Amino acid sequence: MSVAEAEARELEIEHVGGGLWRDAWERLRHNKGAIAGAVLLGLFVILAVFAPLIAPYGPNERVAGLAATPPGPTAEHWFGVDEQGRDLLSRVVYGSRLSLLVGVVSVAVGLSFGMLLGATAGYLGGKVDTLIMRIIDIVLSIPGLLFAIALVTLLGRGLVQVMLAVGITTIPVFARLLRGSILAVRESDYVLAARSVGTPGRGLLLRHILPNSVAPVIVAATLAMATAIIDVAGLSFLGLGPAEAGLPEWGAILADNQDRLQASPHLVFFPGFAIVLSVLAINLIGDGLRESIDPKLRA
Amino acid sequence: MTSPGSAAATDRTALLSVRDLEVRFVTRRATIHAVNGISFDLDPGATLGIVGESGCGKSVSSLAMLGILPQPAGRVTAGQVLLDGRDLVGLSEHDLRQVRGGEIAMIFQDPMTSLNPVLTIGRQITEALRAHLDMDKRAAAEEAVALLDRVGIPDSRRRLSDYPHQFSGGMRQRVMIAMAISCRPKVLIADEPTTALDVTIQAQILDLLRTLVDSEGMALILITHDLGVVAGVCERTHVMYAGRFVETGPTTELFARPKHPYTLGLLKSVPRLDERHHRRLEPIGGAPRDMRELPTGCAFAPRCTYATQASWEVLPLLEPTAGGDHRVACHNPVPDAELVAAGLGLGPDADGDAEDDDQWRP
Numbered sequence: 001m002s003v004a005e006a007e008a009r010e011l012e013i014e015h016v017g018g019g020l021w022r023d024a025w026e027r028l029r030h031n032k033g034a035i036a037g038a039v040l041l042g043l044f045v046i047l048a049v050f051a052p053l054i055a056p057y058g059p060n061e062r063v064a065g066l067a068a069t070p071p072g073p074t075a076e077h078w079f080g081v082d083e084q085g086r087d088l089l090s091r092v093v094y095g096s097r098l099s100l101l102v103g104v105v106s107v108a109v110g111l112s113f114g115m116l117l118g119a120t121a122g123y124l125g126g127k128v129d130t131l132i133m134r135i136i137d138i139v140l141s142i143p144g145l146l147f148a149i150a151l152v153t154l155l156g157r158g159l160v161q162v163m164l165a166v167g168i169t170t171i172p173v174f175a176r177l178l179r180g181s182i183l184a185v186r187e188s189d190y191v192l193a194a195r196s197v198g199t200p201g202r203g204l205l206l207r208h209i210l211p212n213s214v215a216p217v218i219v220a221a222t223l224a225m226a227t228a229i230i231d232v233a234g235l236s237f238l239g240l241g242p243a244e245a246g247l248p249e250w251g252a253i254l255a256d257n258q259d260r261l262q263a264s265p266h267l268v269f270f271p272g273f274a275i276v277l278s279v280l281a282i283n284l285i286g287d288g289l290r291e292s293i294d295p296k297l298r299a
Numbered sequence: 300m301t302s303p304g305s306a307a308a309t310d311r312t313a314l315l316s317v318r319d320l321e322v323r324f325v326t327r328r329a330t331i332h333a334v335n336g337i338s339f340d341l342d343p344g345a346t347l348g349i350v351g352e353s354g355c356g357k358s359v360s361s362l363a364m365l366g367i368l369p370q371p372a373g374r375v376t377a378g379q380v381l382l383d384g385r386d387l388v389g390l391s392e393h394d395l396r397q398v399r400g401g402e403i404a405m406i407f408q409d410p411m412t413s414l415n416p417v418l419t420i421g422r423q424i425t426e427a428l429r430a431h432l433d434m435d436k437r438a439a440a441e442e443a444v445a446l447l448d449r450v451g452i453p454d455s456r457r458r459l460s461d462y463p464h465q466f467s468g469g470m471r472q473r474v475m476i477a478m479a480i481s482c483r484p485k486v487l488i489a490d491e492p493t494t495a496l497d498v499t500i501q502a503q504i505l506d507l508l509r510t511l512v513d514s515e516g517m518a519l520i521l522i523t524h525d526l527g528v529v530a531g532v533c534e535r536t537h538v539m540y541a542g543r544f545v546e547t548g549p550t551t552e553l554f555a556r557p558k559h560p561y562t563l564g565l566l567k568s569v570p571r572l573d574e575r576h577h578r579r580l581e582p583i584g585g586a587p588r589d590m591r592e593l594p595t596g597c598a599f600a601p602r603c604t605y606a607t608q609a610s611w612e613v614l615p616l617l618e619p620t621a622g623g624d625h626r627v628a629c630h631n632p633v634p635d636a637e638l639v640a641a642g643l644g645l646g647p648d649a650d651g652d653a654e655d656d657d658q659w660r661p
Binding site for chain 1: 365367369371396397398399400401404405407408409412413414415416417418422423426427430431464475478479481482
């Protein structure tokens with residue numbers, strides 16, 4: 001084969017595939033689990049956004065009489081009613097708003113501070129790195145839920161406080177992950193090459209190091225959303241959830257009805273099932289994302 | 300022409316003049332003596348090959364020149380790197396950034412890992428342009444197209460928006476070269492530019508480098524362990540061992556009459572195309588030096604068949620040989636009789652005809 005032929009063949013081989021993220025998207029699209037997760041999560045998002053249209057009643061609307069052992073599902077009330085005579089389906093539908101909000105907000109809090117700390121530690125290195133990472137080690141040695149309980153006690157009860165508390169507990173995870181990733185990328189050939197053409201430090205970090213380091217953090221953030229929903233439900237269950245009375249938070253519904261488990265199991269089953277389904281959906285997406293943007297799987 | 304050797308070699312200012320450069324890697328456990336006082340001058344348009352085996356300090360020297368040694372361990376402990384008379388050692392990071400890419404640029408060994416996978420190659424080429432030449436986005440993009448054309452990437456305008464993984468190894472190396480020459484540097488350092496490529500692509504890339512050096516008047520420092528590459532491209536060759544130059548001279552002269560046993564060993568370990576009988580390749584015995592401590596005598600002595608007591612005790616300095624500009628740092632240079640026995644020396648290339656270098660080319 002002549003040199004010219006070799007070159008021509010090389011060109012043919014090259015022209016396949018699109019950008020990096022398009023690549024990841026292609027791989028994600030063919031992941032059945034991720035698609036199932038996305039459809040499921042999409043349903044929850046629709047429920048949350050159009051709650052007033054979908055829910056037959058308001059979350060705190062009294063549609064039946066007070067009852068010590070409220071009746072289970074009927075044709076009129078699919079999920080049954082609770083002891084205060086509220087339609088459980090409506091409460092669960094409205095609850096999806098809270099759960100998604102909680103997931104997004106707490107992860108946003110954890111992600112922003114975690115990435116800031118991780119990037120600082122990883123990029124600057126040296127004493128700054130040691131200081132930040134030791135503090136993070138200390139925080140990580142406290143069990144997450146315990147730490148969240150302590151924070152709620154400190155911040156007071158309320159939806160915002162709970163989201164903050166759960167968010168703060170995820171900071172160390174993101175910080176540590178991003179730092180490790182940056183440490184590896186910082187020493188890579190293309191960063192050296194970028195330095196050799198005179199790219200300034202800020203450009204190195206923002207254009208070369210960070211974009212190549214965030215993939216594992218994105219995956220972790222998705223999975224952390226699921227954990228955040230569980231944590232908030234857990235805090236609510238322990239009586240440390242949002243203090244606002246009548247808030248249809250899934251965990252709070254569970255907690256309110258835990259002693260009616262035998263007489264009216266539907267009160268525990270439906271909100272519990274909602275928690276499981278939403279967390280499952282997010283986890284499926286997270287796993288799919290991991291498989292599609294993991295740099296090790298990249299061609 | 301360049302002039303090798305001691306710090307007192309020249310008074311006139313060369314384009315790039317490295318004086319007794321010394322690089323150490325200091326860690327808690329040990330100090331690595333990576334480069335132990337190398338000196339050379341480079342004139343505009345000159346081509347210099349630096350040859351040596353892995354770990355002899357070739358790449359570290361070039362990183363040191365650009366001030367991008369791995370931190371925090373790497374540091375220049377002595378010497379100067381004079382670019383147009385200005386010492387780059389100790390220059391502020393801000394000033395060095397202007398030099399990098401602007402005046403000295405570098406091509407790296409592995410094109411598969413030296414391009415940022417998440418940025419289009421257009422972004423990566425224009426980055427240097429915009430940093431150094433203060434171009435706006437559109438002008439930089441136009442210039443990038445011209446650069447890609449010059450390094451032989453077809454359909455350049457469309458390929459600006461492609462990502463590195465859409466290019467093959469050879470094409471990526473062309474992109475790296477385009478990036479390196481984007482701001483018309485005065486010195487181009489190519490660190491093993493063809494090592495990661497297969498042989499046909501190697502030849503293309505070397506051709507490209509040769510053409511660019513000729514047309515742009517850039518000075519080229521070619522760092523390699525491949526003698527064939529040096530023979531094809533460089534006017535001068537410096538052989539490096541354990542952080543020092545052990546033999547320097549015009550490439551033809553050095554290949555025809557290697558004086559240092561190490562150079563001879565390197566030449567004997569390379570297959571030649573022009574031989575009638577297949578000769579057994581002779582490896583150099585032993586292993587490269589442990590760079591954690593400096594030897595008192597010649598660093599090559601433990602592996603050298605010519606070593607004498609003096610080799611172990613006295614550090615040999617670069618001294619001129621009969622060949623004028625050809626210098627060697629050896630107490631017991633290889634006698635001419637040995638060269639004949641090795642099939643070197645008084646061959647047809649003794650007249651220094653550059654064409655004969657082809658026998659070493661890949």
